[in-house]
Amino acid sequence: MKLGKRHWALMGALMLLCCLVMPQWASAHAYIVQASPGENELVATAPERLTLEFNESLQTAFFDIKITGPDGTQADDGNVHVDEARPHILETGLRTGLGNGTYAVNWKAVSADGHPIQGAYVFHIGEPSGAPAGLADLTSGSGQVGGPLKWILSLTDWIQYLALSVILGTLALLLFRIAPASMAREPLEVPRSYRVLWISYGAASVAALISLPLNTLYESGVSIGEFSWALMGSALKLTSFGQIWMVQMLIVMLLAVTILSGYDRDRSLRIRIWSSYGSLVLVLGWLFTHAMTGHPAAAEQRALAIAMDFVHLIGAAFWIGALTAMAVCLPPLADKLPSAVRGEVYWTAIRRFTAWGIGAVAALVATGIYSSLIILPAPILTSLFTTAYGLVLIAKVVLLVVMLVLAWRHARMARTGSGNRLAGSLKAELIAGAVVLALAAVLTHLSPGQPAAVGPYKEVQTMDDGTTITLQVSPNRTGENQFKVDVKKPDGSTVNDLEQITLSLTHLDMDMGIYEITIPKNDTGVYEAEEYISMPGRWNIKVHLLTRSLDSLDAEFEIDTANP
Incomplete structure (x- = not known):
């Protein structure tokens, strides 16, 4: 369907507004x-x-800090708390009389966006004493946790997204007169609409109901055997998800009342229509609760990020839900007509839907660009192709493009009025839309800042005099790694008279100070050490070598470390 100037102006204005209010990445x-x-x-x-x-x-x-002493005993006093005045601070006291040695810190917490995180590192009192007893049992590194539970939660989110989209689309089909008015005496008499609303309502309600115990297990990190009602009570009282879940349950109950009222033939048509508008508002409220959880909740401009995510959800839900409603509800209307004019029911509905769909697409494009730029870490293009979040986002964009192509085809068919039934490609558009919603649910539980597995690192640098320094880091992921340095003379022979080998590690994405690794000298020319890398992300490694003749060699490397 040909777009008018005002439609292009609307899309341009939305994207311009998006660019003007774009914050820096957080x-x-x-x-x-x-x-x-x-x-x-x-x-x-x-x-x-x-x-x-x-x-x-x-x-x-669901936060904790455990500190293990050199002999394996507990070194913290158990008083772990989040600072009330500074909620970004997690701290604990240490026991008195601690001796010298190396201490291991194992911590866990739940971030503002509702994702559990954890990590471990060591510090030293007096003199290092080697790895504390039990250090191998600690979780090394820092990052998101959750295992299979986050995929189960993604499934419950997808069911809610899909079901709420169908309810929203069905109500839009009825109330916005997308379905031809001549085919029904009143908007709510469209066949199958009542059944579609209740099936979708039931699916969304069950998924929302079971999401509380699942999310409690996910955020607390406990096993199913340790699950308790008290734990779920803590989730309701102390987590943002728990509080939002209670709002969802209130919406669930009210939505049942408004759907029943909308189809109660003992009431006047006016009351029934207003009840259906009430259902529409409640569905929008339910979608808004989803926008309040996940990544937008952690953005610097939180209110704006949540608003953008909400508009994005509405655009996708309307597009996919209205198509589903047309595919389910229009055939019974058209089947009552002679085959020669049957197609007009479909093409009239699609033409009316296209006018609304242009706004939905504009909102999807503008808010999608905005959300991607505030969530993906810089550089954006690198993050798109090196993180699981970025790859899933690319798949979502590709499917949206497929949906746009199919929508353009259907709009052309509607304009020419060719055929007497809905095109088979409409099913393809619906399937693509369902997968888009599934990917959106997956993105909610993926970390946008964690690099994909990059494998062992190896790089060679050549000095001005032709000497080569090779650094190898394996397996190049958080936890214990092997660092290996090889030095060769310009003629290819191995340098085996090094007196001092020092690696200085600096994290490039956060201030963690300088972590030094000293590799013991030897006469074999092979210089290796086993040490921990505590954080994923980009590290700068400065290699300093000192020969017995007091000549120094220096080189810098940059590695990108992944989670285990």
Whole structure:
């Protein structure tokens, strides 16, 4: 269908507004920006407390810090808390009389966007003593956790997205007169609409109901055997998801009343129509609760990010839901007509839908660009192709393009009025839409800032005199890694007279100080060390070599470390 100038102007204005209000990127998952004592820090005397400062606020439930001493005993005093005045601070006290040695810190928390995170690192009192007892049992690194539960939660979100879309689309078909008015005496008499509303309502309600215990397990990190009503009570009281879930349950009950009232033939048509508009408002409210959870909740401009995500959800839900309603409800209307004019029912509805669909597409494009730019870490193009979040986002965009192509085809068919039934490609458009909603649900539980697995690292740098320095890091993921340095002379022979080999690691995405690794000298020319990398992301490694003749060699490398 040909777009008029005002339609292009509307789409352009929305995207321009999006660009004008675009904030700088803010991570959608919490991470440590400063720790005291810090990563691998050596302190002269035992500190009174350990403090972890995150880039965003934490939720006041399901957090913990455990500190293990050199002999494997507990070194913290158990008083772990989130600072009330500074909710981005997690801290605990340490026991008195701690001796010298290496201490392991194992922490967990729930970020503002509702995703559980955890990590581990070591610090030293007096002199390092090697890995503390039980360190191998600790979770190393820092990042999102959850395992299979996050995929089950993605499924419940998808069911809600799909069911709410169908309810929204069906109500729009009825109330906005997308269905030809001549085919029904009143809007609510469209065949199958009542059944479609109740099936969708039941699916969305069940999915929302079971999401509370599932999310409690997900955020708390406990096993099913440790699950309790008290734990779920804590989720309701102390987490943003729990509070939003209670709002969802209120909407569930009210929505049942308004749907029943809308089809109660003992009431006047005016009351029934207004009840259906009430159902429409409640569905929008339900979608808004989904916009309040997940990545937008952690953005710097939280209100704007949530509003954009809400508009994005509405655009997608209307598009996919209205198509579903037309595919289900229009055939019974058309079958009552002679075959020669049967197609007009479909093409009239599609022409009316296209006018609304232009606005939905404009909203999807503008808000999609906005959300991607505030969630994906810079550089954006790199994040698109190196993170699971970016790859899923690309798949979602590709499917949206497929839907647009199919929608353009259907609009052309509607304009020419060819055929007497809905095109088979409409089913393809619906299937693509259902997959788009599934990918949207998956994105809610994916970390946008975690790099994909990159494998072992190896790079060679050549000095001015022709000497080559090779650095290898394997497996190049958080946890224990093997660092190997090879040095060769210009003639290819191995340099085996190194007196000092030092690696200085600096995280490029957050302030963690400098982590130094000293590799023991030997006469074999093979210089290796086993050390921990505590955080995923980009690290700068400065290699400093000192020969027995006091000549120094220096090189810098940049590695991109992944989660295990």
